[in-house]
Amino acid sequence: MQQLKYFFISSCKKASSLIDKKSVMKLTLHEKLMLHIHLSVCDACTEYQKQSRILHDLLQAHLKNTNPDQVTQVVNNELKTKIFTRLSEEK
Amino acid sequence: MNIDKPDEVTTCWVQLYSDGLYSWALHKTSNKETAEDLVQETFLVAVKSAEQFRGDSNPKTWLFSILNNKINDHFRKSYRNPVISDDAIIDLIFDETEHWKESQKPQPWLTEQSNLFDDAEFQAEWQKCLQRLPAHWNAAVQLKFIDEKKSEEVCQELAITDTNFWQILHRAKLQLRKCLELNWFKK
Numbered sequence: 001m002q003q004l005k006y007f008f009i010s011s012c013k014k015a016s017s018l019i020d021k022k023s024v025m026k027l028t029l030h031e032k033l034m035l036h037i038h039l040s041v042c043d044a045c046t047e048y049q050k051q052s053r054i055l056h057d058l059l060q061a062h063l064k065n066t067n068p069d070q071v072t073q074v075v076n077n078e079l080k081t082k083i084f085t086r087l088s089e090e091k
Numbered sequence: 092m093n094i095d096k097p098d099e100v101t102t103c104w105v106q107l108y109s110d111g112l113y114s115w116a117l118h119k120t121s122n123k124e125t126a127e128d129l130v131q132e133t134f135l136v137a138v139k140s141a142e143q144f145r146g147d148s149n150p151k152t153w154l155f156s157i158l159n160n161k162i163n164d165h166f167r168k169s170y171r172n173p174v175i176s177d178d179a180i181i182d183l184i185f186d187e188t189e190h191w192k193e194s195q196k197p198q199p200w201l202t203e204q205s206n207l208f209d210d211a212e213f214q215a216e217w218q219k220c221l222q223r224l225p226a227h228w229n230a231a232v233q234l235k236f237i238d239e240k241k242s243e244e245v246c247q248e249l250a251i252t253d254t255n256f257w258q259i260l261h262r263a264k265l266q267l268r269k270c271l272e273l274n275w276f277k278k
Contacts, residue, residue, distance in 0.1 A: 011189030047197035
């Protein structure tokens with residue numbers, strides 16, 4: 001009975017890692033079941049699942065931006081001086 | 092070339108494009124020093140291979156393609172550095188019984204998600220949080236999302252196992268969440 005319990009009930013540490021695993025790869029049937037049962041009784045992990053999705057979307061939006069003109073433009077005049085110094089050293 | 096100063100064309104390119112190149116490198120790497128180094132190297136390569144540059148293509152496009160190669164090399168290199176199993180973040184969040192520590196329990200984020208993308212203040216905090224991720228985590232996350240690669244391909248490229256890869260993502264997310272909670276959601 002104890003063994004059966006451990007087969008189905010996972011800890012929050014395990015459940016939260018399964019939530020993030022699910023975002024990149026398929027879970028095994030056993031993992032799916034464990035996560036499903038855990039989430040049905042755990043508010044904290046249910047909340048983490050929502051937050052994990054938001055983080056995923058934020059990362060995607062940040063990293064999928066492939067247009068250099070759309071990122072925040074930063075003026076760096078110190079760098080220009082550094083480049084000129086490096087270039088004249090290399091000559 | 093026997094001149095001490097960079098020639099006029101190079102000077103002009105630095106003036107015109109270095110800010111744009113730097114902004115892009117900073118967006119990608121989330122690290123000022125790294126971004127500066129990559130842009131400097133880009134110009135060194137550009138000057139050395141100036142003959143290869145065909146006058147008919149756009150210098151901006153050419154410089155960005157050099158920079159993008161440098162950025163990808165940088166991610167691969169920073170990933171290859173030995174990965175220290177870093178469980179500090181896990182121990183910070185979960186107790187010995189593997190439950191959330193009371194102070195770390197996820198609480199609802201009281202913000203509309205859609206607002207976050209356009210909120211400049213939030214984006215600034217988000218950038219700072221990304222900058223605090225360890226370089227090899229950042230590399231794994233970047234390579235996964237940039238090229239929309241399937242995780243198996245990223246793993247092959249970085250020579251890490253699938254398990255290692257999603258565990259890195261998991262730790263990165265836990266750390267980002269903690270950082271945002273401290274600096275944004277609990278304000």
